[in-house]
Amino acid sequence: xxxxxxxILLKKEAYLFDAKLYILKAFISIVAAYxxxxxxxxxxxxxxxxLFGLMMxxxxxxxxxxxxxxxxxxxxxxxxxxxxxxxxxxxxxxxxVALTVSATLFLCLKIxxxxxxxxxxxxxxxxxxxxxxxxxGEPSVILTFQxxxxxxxxxxxxxxxxxxxxxxxxxxxxxxxxxxxxxxxITDHLRQLKQGIExxxxxxxxxxxxxxxxxxxxxxxxxxxxxDKEKEAEFKKRLHLNSASxxxxxxxxxxxNLRNLTHLIYDTICTLTLRLQEITPDDRKKIAAHLxxxxxxxxxxxxxxxxxSILPGNPDEHIEVNTDMQERRIMDNLTGISKMLDHIDGPxx
Numbered sequence: 001x002x003x004x005x006x007x008i009l010l011k012k013e014a015y016l017f018d019a020k021l022y023i024l025k026a027f028i029s030i031v032a033a034y035x036x037x038x039x040x041x042x043x044x045x046x047x048x049x050x051l052f053g054l055m056m057x058x059x060x061x062x063x064x065x066x067x068x069x070x071x072x073x074x075x076x077x078x079x080x081x082x083x084x085x086x087x088x089x090x091x092x093x094x095x096x097v098a099l100t101v102s103a104t105l106f107l108c109l110k111i112x113x114x115x116x117x118x119x120x121x122x123x124x125x126x127x128x129x130x131x132x133x134x135x136x137g138e139p140s141v142i143l144t145f146q147x148x149x150x151x152x153x154x155x156x157x158x159x160x161x162x163x164x165x166x167x168x169x170x171x172x173x174x175x176x177x178x179x180x181x182x183x184x185x186i187t188d189h190l191r192q193l194k195q196g197i198e199x200x201x202x203x204x205x206x207x208x209x210x211x212x213x214x215x216x217x218x219x220x221x222x223x224x225x226x227x228d229k230e231k232e233a234e235f236k237k238r239l240h241l242n243s244a245s246x247x248x249x250x251x252x253x254x255x256x257n258l259r260n261l262t263h264l265i266y267d268t269i270c271t272l273t274l275r276l277q278e279i280t281p282d283d284r285k286k287i288a289a290h291l292x293x294x295x296x297x298x299x300x301x302x303x304x305x306x307x308x309s310i311l312p313g314n315p316d317e318h319i320e321v322n323t324d325m326q327e328r329r330i331m332d333n334l335t336g337i338s339k340m341l342d343h344i345d346g347p348x349x
Contacts, residue, residue, distance in 0.1 A: 046151040053155030063228040069156035079123030180305035194291040
């Protein structure tokens with residue numbers, strides 16, 4: 001039965017990222033956009049751009065969605081300009097289609113060599129494959145771009161409005177759920193680290209060293225999301241709408257603690273990759289015992305943030321360093337991890 005439920009239902013991670021709410025918002029947004037566009041004969045010819053722009057702008061935080069929408073519009077203008085110049089000079093043929101995409105790639109990489117905008121590429125293809133014609137029956141770059149930008153703009157605007165409305169009604173526990181996801185991930189890292197130390201397995205330690213940077217990425221992404229929500233909260237205050245800005249500051253401190261904590265885990269793993277084989281079995285047992293106590297704290301906090309239960313206090317005191325231990329650096333790191341966990345709790349009520 002469990003396998004059937006796992007196959008049909010969403011995973012726990014999807015719950016922590018409000019997947020059901022995202023699906024509902026997408027459904028309502030598409031219905032709204034379709035209802036609007038069917039009364040606009042010109043834009044109705046390009047529902048693809050409307051829906052594509054809409055889906056890429058749906059975000060849990062309004063400010064994040066606005067930034068995504070502006071990026072799409074900027075990329076569309078970039079791709080359209082590059083394409084318009086080329087086809088105005090040489091027309092549309094097998095060579096110019098390839099040249100317009102290549103020119104757009106060049107401009108994207110010139111602006112930011114780390115990233116190529118799929119929206120800009122889509123626009124460069126769109127301008128040659130979905131050409132609009134003037135009253136005289138001649139292909140028109142201006143009409144094609146006008147249709148593209150209007151359709152995209154309506155899709156982006158619809159998504160931004162839906163983002164804002166949903167932020168007023170939902171996403172009240174967004175920060176808590178995403179912190180829970182990070183806490184679960186960190187707990188998994190600690191569990192694997194403990195197993196690697198107990199078994200003296202370099203394979204486990206190396207595997208954790210390879211995947212741990214993705215946790216830093218998740219932490220930085222969440223911190224950026226909280227900063228966007230802080231801006232959104234300031235805007236809501238101007239409109240005299242309710243916004244829990246005090247909780248946001250608390251959650252930002254929690255994220256900073258989690259980032260520092262993860263750095264200590266990474267430093268511990270790096271140290272172990274160099275010295276694991278030199279640590280005696282007795283010392284490995286002592287380190288694993290300390291890790292077990294840290295795991296209890298981490299698991300406790302992960303469950304708290306996941307379930308929004310009352311946090312009466314950490315189940316353990318600070319772990320003190322045994323100065324006679326041979327692996328002082330590792331133990332210092334574990335002590336730092338434990339103390340940081342002691343400072344991570346729920347927002348003040």
